[in-house]
Amino acid sequence: MTAAAATAVAPVTARADGLGWVLANIATVTGRNLHRLVRVPTLAAFATAQPVMFVLLFTYAFGGAIHPPGVEHYVDYLLPGLYVLTIAFGASQTGVAVAEDLTTGMIDRFRALPMARSAVLAGRAAADTVRNLFVLALMTAVGTAVGFRFHAGPAAAAGAIGLALLVGLAFSWINALIGLLVRDPEAAGLAGLLPVIALVFTSSTFVPVATMPGWLQALANVNPVTVTVDALRALCLGGPTAAPVWQALAWIGGLLAVTVPAAVLRYQRTTAS
Amino acid sequence: MGEQPAIRAEGLHKRFGAVPALAGADLQVPAGGVVAVLGPNGAGKTTLVRILSTLLPPDAGRAWVAGLDVVRQAAAVRQLIGLSGQYAAVDGYLTGRENLRMIGRLSGLRRAAARRRADELLELFDLTGAARRTARTYSGGMRRRLDVAASLVAAPPVLFLDEPTTGLDPRGRFGLWTLLGELAAEGTSLLLTTQYLEEADRLADTIVVIDAGRVIAAGTAEALKTRIGGDRLELQARPGDDPRPLAAALAGLGSGPAAVHAETGRVILPVTDGPGILPAVATRLAANNLRVADLALRRPTLDDVFLTLTGQAAASPAQADPAGEQRHDRDAAAARTA
Numbered sequence: 001m002t003a004a005a006a007t008a009v010a011p012v013t014a015r016a017d018g019l020g021w022v023l024a025n026i027a028t029v030t031g032r033n034l035h036r037l038v039r040v041p042t043l044a045a046f047a048t049a050q051p052v053m054f055v056l057l058f059t060y061a062f063g064g065a066i067h068p069p070g071v072e073h074y075v076d077y078l079l080p081g082l083y084v085l086t087i088a089f090g091a092s093q094t095g096v097a098v099a100e101d102l103t104t105g106m107i108d109r110f111r112a113l114p115m116a117r118s119a120v121l122a123g124r125a126a127a128d129t130v131r132n133l134f135v136l137a138l139m140t141a142v143g144t145a146v147g148f149r150f151h152a153g154p155a156a157a158a159g160a161i162g163l164a165l166l167v168g169l170a171f172s173w174i175n176a177l178i179g180l181l182v183r184d185p186e187a188a189g190l191a192g193l194l195p196v197i198a199l200v201f202t203s204s205t206f207v208p209v210a211t212m213p214g215w216l217q218a219l220a221n222v223n224p225v226t227v228t229v230d231a232l233r234a235l236c237l238g239g240p241t242a243a244p245v246w247q248a249l250a251w252i253g254g255l256l257a258v259t260v261p262a263a264v265l266r267y268q269r270t271t272a273s
Numbered sequence: 274m275g276e277q278p279a280i281r282a283e284g285l286h287k288r289f290g291a292v293p294a295l296a297g298a299d300l301q302v303p304a305g306g307v308v309a310v311l312g313p314n315g316a317g318k319t320t321l322v323r324i325l326s327t328l329l330p331p332d333a334g335r336a337w338v339a340g341l342d343v344v345r346q347a348a349a350v351r352q353l354i355g356l357s358g359q360y361a362a363v364d365g366y367l368t369g370r371e372n373l374r375m376i377g378r379l380s381g382l383r384r385a386a387a388r389r390r391a392d393e394l395l396e397l398f399d400l401t402g403a404a405r406r407t408a409r410t411y412s413g414g415m416r417r418r419l420d421v422a423a424s425l426v427a428a429p430p431v432l433f434l435d436e437p438t439t440g441l442d443p444r445g446r447f448g449l450w451t452l453l454g455e456l457a458a459e460g461t462s463l464l465l466t467t468q469y470l471e472e473a474d475r476l477a478d479t480i481v482v483i484d485a486g487r488v489i490a491a492g493t494a495e496a497l498k499t500r501i502g503g504d505r506l507e508l509q510a511r512p513g514d515d516p517r518p519l520a521a522a523l524a525g526l527g528s529g530p531a532a533v534h535a536e537t538g539r540v541i542l543p544v545t546d547g548p549g550i551l552p553a554v555a556t557r558l559a560a561n562n563l564r565v566a567d568l569a570l571r572r573p574t575l576d577d578v579f580l581t582l583t584g585q586a587a588a589s590p591a592q593a594d595p596a597g598e599q600r601h602d603r604d605a606a607a608a609r610t611a
Binding site for chain 2: 021024025028029031032035036039040104105106108109110111112113114115119271272
């Protein structure tokens, strides 16, 4: 090895400020995470096998027993709920990845670089959004093959996909914060999944809230998963959309308003241990 | 960077819970200088590097890089530094080339510059052949080289290296030493931590010895060696023999008193002119009719430095040979940080 080249270059640098610089940083980190998405087997499985399995398993296992009122095929009722479930499960991988970056020293490396403080987490969330768009398309395709249809027109259908992506954004930031706080990759994955399982099964994801015992109905009706699934369902199946969609947006906005600053602040103060 | 020292630290304190990691560390690296921070596990080396590279704020004390405060002007400091931390921090699922391009872009290089720089560094670190393989397929030494390469992407004038040769085989170690020597010769200021006296000796103008979060000695390698008395003559008594008569027979030959380890049957004598003294040692042993199982002359190790400077052995068994046993698993690393 000879060091002649090590310092000889005067690298051409961009200006380290401004929105363009922040976006360029985020784009670089997004690219990193999209590469990983294709190359890490567990991530690829979360993004492909799991959504397909969920659609097929729940449609055929539950579809014979559950007949929600006003819906001809159970898959019409189910798919909007599965959008949320699948995206929330996939987001647990973000907590795992952030905790891994912490333990392997990657976050130390990033933090010593002259880069935007939010870029590592925002780039992860942006890559998650790309992944989620793929997952939603895949689930919709498989759902369509087993009887699902959008009943409220293309604009509402696009609205449903958009809202589902925003739900995914909230879950990404929640899990990024979990990863930074929990610090252990396996524990972060579990901490991201367990609350989701509890919330999904006490919501309107699989069954109408009206079929639950009274005390559970009270919980289910304020459950943010119920709120967002009902909004998605209204956009997919038709019916009044304004109230449920605004409620869902309020939840998402509230969660992002808490988790984004908390996660960025935590990121700035954390080092490998 | 003019007349400013590259790095200056004054009275740095840091504790993690009840555990003090730094207890008033002072340090100075002149512009273009190379300083090696030498110390055992848990001495505070990594904490020191993290504070100086803006990752951790100190509880008390201040530090500057090129005159910029590492806490208040952290963003400006990050424009000037390169950091290779205690882990080989590269993304295993990116190729070597992708890793370096990513760091280049995040360091503010334009796309074409990041591309060119990545290829230069791959060449420089002998990784061109592996450039298109994901880093998880690399050997430990290759990962470490990629990690050090990543810290050089922006050609930083100030470079921090936390135990840079850990995990490298002898060839990789010598290669890195050569490279770091050339970087220093071209004007890069270097602060590196190490557990190996040989490495500090080879690379640094100044060696700073820290123990329990405090600087216990600082000076040139020569000054330090004079203080700890140069080489060591080690005699091993035959099994069952009392080693004390050996020490008595050698009285006056060394540069200090001989240390006797009764339980291991070993006698260690600090000497200034090792080879020159060997005939006298043989004569004394023969005259006293003493025989030994083994007799060896060796360079001082970190243990010897600590024996002399603190009167006690380093907290953990340090290896005289840097290529020695790996102790870089996660638990050891965690214990060291604490």
